[in-house]
Amino acid sequence: MTYVVTENCIKCKFQDCVEVCPVDCFYEGENFLAINPDECIDCGVCEPECPAEAIIADTEDGAEPWIEINRTLAEKWPNITVKGDAPGDADDWNGRAGKRELLSEKPAAT
Ligand code: SF4
Ligand code: F3S
Numbered sequence: 001m002t003y004v005v006t007e008n009c010i011k012c013k014f015q016d017c018v019e020v021c022p023v024d025c026f027y028e029g030e031n032f033l034a035i036n037p038d039e040c041i042d043c044g045v046c047e048p049e050c051p052a053e054a055i056i057a058d059t060e061d062g063a064e065p066w067i068e069i070n071r072t073l074a075e076k077w078p079n080i081t082v083k084g085d086a087p088g089d090a091d092d093w094n095g096r097a098g099k100r101e102l103l104s105e106k107p108a109a110t
Pocket of ligand 1: 002003020021022023024025026035039040041042043044045046047
């Protein structure tokens with residue numbers, strides 16, 4: 001079992017999650033963060049930290065497609081352990097429907 005980041009992280013990317021992860025298994029893309037499911041120890045600490053409620057256990061409804069997305073993107077992206085600034089319009093995107101198609105597969109700009 002693992003936790004996964006889901007659609008509502010897209011364009012919100014608040015990053016509160018990365019500060020609490022004991023095994024540093026978050027990876028940063030341009031507008032989304034991914035959890036490496038092979039590194040996640042299923043502690044659940046990050047779930048309540050996300051202001052967008054975007055982190056769920058892989059056993060929850062709707063998690064299934066996100067497991068592979070998190071795995072694939074985590075392999076391509078750089079590790080992130082320190083919270084950076086959220087996008088300036090993050091609050092405007094929080095809770096919006098239809099963000100899936102806006103997910104960028106590009107790594108975060110360094
Ligand atoms: Fe990290 Fe725990 Fe969240 Fe997994 S569940 S990503 S180990 S904080
Ligand atoms: Fe995304 Fe929530 Fe973390 S919006 S970056 S999963 S705190």
